[in-house]
Amino acid sequence: MLILMSSALLGCSDAQTDEAPSSTASIFDTSISPSLPIESLNSGRTFSLLKADWKLNPMRLNRLVKAARLEGGIYWSGYNQVQIDAWCAAFTNEFDVPCSGRGVSARQIITSLAAESDAKQPKTDVAYLSMSQMAQYFDKGLASTTDWESLGINQSKIWSDGERGNAVGVILSQYTHFANTNYIQEMPATIFDWADPQYKGLICAPDFLLRAGNGFLGLLYDPEVMIQLHRHLIDENDMLVTNDCDALLVSGERPLTYMGYGLPYNLLDTGYIEPFWNPGLGANLFSHAIAADAPHPNAAKLFTAWSSSQRAADISWQSIRQGWPAYGTLHEVAPHFDYDKMVFESTDTYRLRSERTRYFQEKLFEGKR
Amino acid sequence: MRITLHKHASSAWHRYHHVIYPVSALLGILLFVGPPLVFTFFSAFQVPPESQLFISDSSWGITNFTNLYAEGALHKTLLDTAIFAGASTLLATIISIIFAWLVERTDLRFKNIVVVGIIIPILVPPVITTIGWILLLGERTGMINSLIRTVLPFLQSGPIDIFSMFGMILAQGLSLVPLLFIFFIAALRGLDNVLEEAAQASGANTRRILFSITLPLLRPHLLAGALIALIFSIEAFEVPLFLALGADANILASRVFFALNDAAGNAPEYGTVSALGLHFLLITSILFYLYAQLVRKSYSYRMIPMRKSSLIRLGKWQLPAIAIITLFFFVTVLLPFAVLIWTSLHDHYIQPSFSSLNLISLDQYRNLLEDSRFLPALTNTMIVVTVAPTLAVFIAVITAWSTQRNLATAKLAKLLDLLASSSIAIPGVIAANGLLLFYLRLNSLLPLWVPLWGTLVVLIFAYTYRISIAYRIQKAGFAQLDTRLDEAAATSGAGLWATLRFITLPLLKSNWAGAWVLLSLYSLKELTLPLIIHSGGPPDLISTLIWKLWGYDTGQAAALAVISIFFTAVFLLGIWKLIWKKSR
Numbered sequence: 001m002l003i004l005m006s007s008a009l010l011g012c013s014d015a016q017t018d019e020a021p022s023s024t025a026s027i028f029d030t031s032i033s034p035s036l037p038i039e040s041l042n043s044g045r046t047f048s049l050l051k052a053d054w055k056l057n058p059m060r061l062n063r064l065v066k067a068a069r070l071e072g073g074i075y076w077s078g079y080n081q082v083q084i085d086a087w088c089a090a091f092t093n094e095f096d097v098p099c100s101g102r103g104v105s106a107r108q109i110i111t112s113l114a115a116e117s118d119a120k121q122p123k124t125d126v127a128y129l130s131m132s133q134m135a136q137y138f139d140k141g142l143a144s145t146t147d148w149e150s151l152g153i154n155q156s157k158i159w160s161d162g163e164r165g166n167a168v169g170v171i172l173s174q175y176t177h178f179a180n181t182n183y184i185q186e187m188p189a190t191i192f193d194w195a196d197p198q199y200k201g202l203i204c205a206p207d208f209l210l211r212a213g214n215g216f217l218g219l220l221y222d223p224e225v226m227i228q229l230h231r232h233l234i235d236e237n238d239m240l241v242t243n244d245c246d247a248l249l250v251s252g253e254r255p256l257t258y259m260g261y262g263l264p265y266n267l268l269d270t271g272y273i274e275p276f277w278n279p280g281l282g283a284n285l286f287s288h289a290i291a292a293d294a295p296h297p298n299a300a301k302l303f304t305a306w307s308s309s310q311r312a313a314d315i316s317w318q319s320i321r322q323g324w325p326a327y328g329t330l331h332e333v334a335p336h337f338d339y340d341k342m343v344f345e346s347t348d349t350y351r352l353r354s355e356r357t358r359y360f361q362e363k364l365f366e367g368k369r
Numbered sequence: 370m371r372i373t374l375h376k377h378a379s380s381a382w383h384r385y386h387h388v389i390y391p392v393s394a395l396l397g398i399l400l401f402v403g404p405p406l407v408f409t410f411f412s413a414f415q416v417p418p419e420s421q422l423f424i425s426d427s428s429w430g431i432t433n434f435t436n437l438y439a440e441g442a443l444h445k446t447l448l449d450t451a452i453f454a455g456a457s458t459l460l461a462t463i464i465s466i467i468f469a470w471l472v473e474r475t476d477l478r479f480k481n482i483v484v485v486g487i488i489i490p491i492l493v494p495p496v497i498t499t500i501g502w503i504l505l506l507g508e509r510t511g512m513i514n515s516l517i518r519t520v521l522p523f524l525q526s527g528p529i530d531i532f533s534m535f536g537m538i539l540a541q542g543l544s545l546v547p548l549l550f551i552f553f554i555a556a557l558r559g560l561d562n563v564l565e566e567a568a569q570a571s572g573a574n575t576r577r578i579l580f581s582i583t584l585p586l587l588r589p590h591l592l593a594g595a596l597i598a599l600i601f602s603i604e605a606f607e608v609p610l611f612l613a614l615g616a617d618a619n620i621l622a623s624r625v626f627f628a629l630n631d632a633a634g635n636a637p638e639y640g641t642v643s644a645l646g647l648h649f650l651l652i653t654s655i656l657f658y659l660y661a662q663l664v665r666k667s668y669s670y671r672m673i674p675m676r677k678s679s680l681i682r683l684g685k686w687q688l689p690a691i692a693i694i695t696l697f698f699f700v701t702v703l704l705p706f707a708v709l710i711w712t713s714l715h716d717h718y719i720q721p722s723f724s725s726l727n728l729i730s731l732d733q734y735r736n737l738l739e740d741s742r743f744l745p746a747l748t749n750t751m752i753v754v755t756v757a758p759t760l761a762v763f764i765a766v767i768t769a770w771s772t773q774r775n776l777a778t779a780k781l782a783k784l785l786d787l788l789a790s791s792s793i794a795i796p797g798v799i800a801a802n803g804l805l806l807f808y809l810r811l812n813s814l815l816p817l818w819v820p821l822w823g824t825l826v827v828l829i830f831a832y833t834y835r836i837s838i839a840y841r842i843q844k845a846g847f848a849q850l851d852t853r854l855d856e857a858a859a860t861s862g863a864g865l866w867a868t869l870r871f872i873t874l875p876l877l878k879s880n881w882a883g884a885w886v887l888l889s890l891y892s893l894k895e896l897t898l899p900l901i902i903h904s905g906g907p908p909d910l911i912s913t914l915i916w917k918l919w920g921y922d923t924g925q926a927a928a929l930a931v932i933s934i935f936f937t938a939v940f941l942l943g944i945w946k947l948i949w950k951k952s953r
Contacts, residue, residue, distance in 0.1 A: 077906075080921070081740070081741075081742065081917070085741055100741075102906055102907050103917070104904070104905040104906055105905055105917070105920060106632075107631075107632055108630045108904045108905035109905070110634060111629060111630050111637050112903070112904035112905055112906040114636070114637075115805070115809060115822075115903075115904055115906075116822065116823065116906070118421060118809045118813065119808070119809050119812035119813055119821075119822035119823075120813040120817070121817070121820065121822040121823060123823060133634065135634075136634040201508070201509075207614050207632070208632045211632035211633060212632055212633075234617075240532055240615045242532065242611070242612075242615040243610070243611060243614065243919075243920070244919060244921075246717065246921065246923060247503065247504065247717060247718045247919075247923040248503075248507065250718060250719065250923075251504070251507065251510045251717075251718045251719060251720060252509065252510050252720070253507035253508070253509050253510045253511065254509075264921065266716060266717060266921065266922060266923075266924075269716070270716070270717070354633065354634055357632065357633045357634070358633040358634075358635065361631075361632060361633045366442065
């Protein structure tokens with residue numbers, strides 16, 4: 001299986017290199033230069049194959065629900081308020097335990113959680129983060145260690161970083177490029193093809209995702225080449241780096257979004273925004289961890305365990321089109337989605353991915369921003 | 370003139386009034402203006418840069434500064450901010466003085482409508498206008514650029530790119546026009562045009578009069594207004610936050626935001642931000658000092674008008690003048706508002722066309738009302754924009770009363786005046802960083818059952834730091850009020866507090882009410898403080914919710930922006946009816 005995946009990734013990339021249409025792409029060394037063994041870059045893909053649902057024996061569940069109700073409810077911090085509201089509504093409906101939460105942008109969420117802890121005013125019970133950001137959460141000593149297996153969660157979904165806490169994987173999603181097909185007919189096949197002059201002035205990159213996403217690219221390709229490429233995209237191909245690209249994409253102002261995320265309804269429901277992928281884009285594992293100073297620990301345990309269930313994954317998929325592929329949502333992803341092209345977040349890759357992100361940011365923006 | 374104590378005052382309260390009121394004012398100012406200054410200063414010298422103040426595993430040093438000079442491209446931040454602030458100030462000054470001159474010195478028609486049209490943009494939060502500009506000035510599909518290309522079809526794209534330094538200057542400069550317009554109107558009103566009439570009688574044409582007489586007489590006011598606008602531009606947040614990245618510009622506000630919210634997961638660099646902040650604090654302090662000197666000097670140019678001024682006849686220039694003002698109103702008010710309404714009636718921004726009319730729906734408003742954050746954001750905003758200004762105006766009144774009625778000793782009065790006036794020189798992003806550190810530290814010392822962090826209390830206190838705006842208005846009011854009324858009250862047996870409450874405050878209603886309304890407007894528009902202090906977390910306000918929604922739902926962001934503008938208009942109308950109409 002691993003050999004097949006490696007071949008697919010290598011074969012895919014080589015094929016893309018051979019097919020690269022423009023001479024611009026040949027300015028760069030387009031060969032892959034993995035920082036880790038290919039099987040490590042793909043190891044996170046096993047998460048997408050885990051079908052085991054959450055199962056807790058009824059007696060234990062009742063005890064946990066009673067304890068959760070006595071605590072008063074849970075409060076959790078994540079990225080997307082729509083997902084938060086959908087999960088909270090379903091959780092409360094099922095267990096009669098109040099639930100609320102706040103959506104904070106990926107750029108600000110760690111600062112926000114750290115500040116809350118520094119202020120010694122614990123509010124968050126559960127944090128929902130990508131693996132790399134969860135590692136930062138662990139590093140700051142903000143997460144607790146919980147015996148998740150005893151709460152009915154499949155062991156394969158549980159991960160940790162030494163003694164500093166553990167987390168449960170609940171959602172898988174991925175970086176995605178987008179094209180406004182009213183303006184773009186030929187999409188870049190590899191990241192090097194974005195340098196083609198035909199795309200000059202047409203590209204927008206969301207700032208946070210550009211930086212964070214290049215953590216993945218830097219695992220597959222030479223990080224120095226990535227910096228050269230992106231410098232070229234900004235300087236020569238007039239790639240606009242800004243806070244958010246959705247309005248510009250849909251209006252046609254910048255009909256290509258480089259390093260967007262997921263499969264958001266507001267884009268795909270237009271009918272003319274198409275997602276597409278290049279080799280090296282990242283796939284994230286989003287996890288829940290209980291805060292070290294969680295005010296409602298039992299409610300937090302119940303919520304986290306429930307969020308690992310198929311039911312919760314389906315609700316998340318319906319609300320923001322991010323779910324757990326093994327539970328059957330993969331078929332709803334765009335037809336040309338190909339997991340073989342992705343670089344996966346896993347316990348093998350997340351630390352080095354963070355380093356690549358830092359390196360990319362420092363070199364591309366030269367410490368100015 | 371010193372107020373005489375009533376002979377028969379016997380209580381300690383009356384005997385020590387000259388201590389209690391000024392000291393209370395001092396404590397109030399120190400509570401709200403002190404923390405951003407103190408914490409910024411000390412944090413700049415604490416290493417490592419991610420340290421919070423006064424915790425055991427940090428030390429003191431100048432590493433934050435040496436790193437800034439060696440690696441931090443400080444010169445680019447200084448240069449880019451100088452270009453951005455300087456050019457937008459120049460643009461705003463030129464437009465404002467032209468408009469002010471047209472309104473005050475010429476027979477321009479429809480003056481009342483013109484004044485309202487120029488001032489109206491003050492009501493609109495900068496986060497909303499910036500979003501409007503992004504939609505209007507997209508190089509390829511922006512409405513304004515499309516219109517220009519209709520007239521100039523040889524242009525392939527643009528010509529205006531909002532994501533450029535020029536675009537930023539345009540957005541920021543136009544946003545300053547209403548404030549400077551009010552400033553220059555007041556200056557022109559205080560200038561008797563007897564010299565201009567004499568020049569006209571001697572045969573000088575309008576242009577000669579304007580450049581040889583009017584502008585030189587207005588020079589101190591022009592410079593003073595420009596300096597205040599420059600300070601506001603240096604601390605501008607919304608325009609750099611949305612546009613600086615795309616423009617590859619390194620502006621103070623955006624630099625601070627990214628240093629505190631790093632994409633790669635580096636800890637917030639409080640020390641670096643504070644070190645950077647001290648540089649800008651020095652610059653804005655110098656600018657404020659120059660402004661204060663110019664304001665003092667401008668009184669020597671003041672000629673109290675003794676009669677109604679005659680107006681310059683525009684003649685054939687009447688129509689072009691009205692056209693320019695209409696264009697300004699169209700570009701800065703009507704178009705951004707229209708594009709926001711248009712966007713709010715769709716899922717996302719689409720270029721206006723007849724075919725897209727059938728896609729109009731109220732879904733975004735419906736979705737907004739169902740958003741669990743909407744009502745709390747509205748409620749929180751109403752609380753903050755009423756309580757914070759009340760607090761600030763109260764302290765400003767007590768302070769102005771203490772300094773202008775000689776309740777404080779000369780030295781204390783000078784100190785109060787300096788502290789109360791100085792907060793305007795603290796850039797909002799720097800104050801936000803200092804306040805963030807202050808409240809983090811304070812909260813960590815409080816018992817758990819005293820909730821402070823993450824509550825509205827922090828925001829209310831933080832918003833009150835802009836006390837200087839209220840103070841300067843109260844100070845001017847007290848200075849204009851004859852002290853004989855206070856003496857008459859004292860002679861009749863009224864204590865100081867009774868005099869203030871029943872005589873002075875009613876007479877100064879337009880001052881304190883005006884200051885309250887102004888601070889309320891600032892609070893409504895404020896994004897810097899809540900976004901930096903609470904890092905995107907709760908409590909939500911309208912401005913922070915617009916910022917969040919813009920990230921993933923343009924239609925809802927636009928819907929909230931439209932609701933926010935109507936809410937502001939209704940709020941102001943209600944205040945006007947409550948305060949001004951009642952006083953007639």
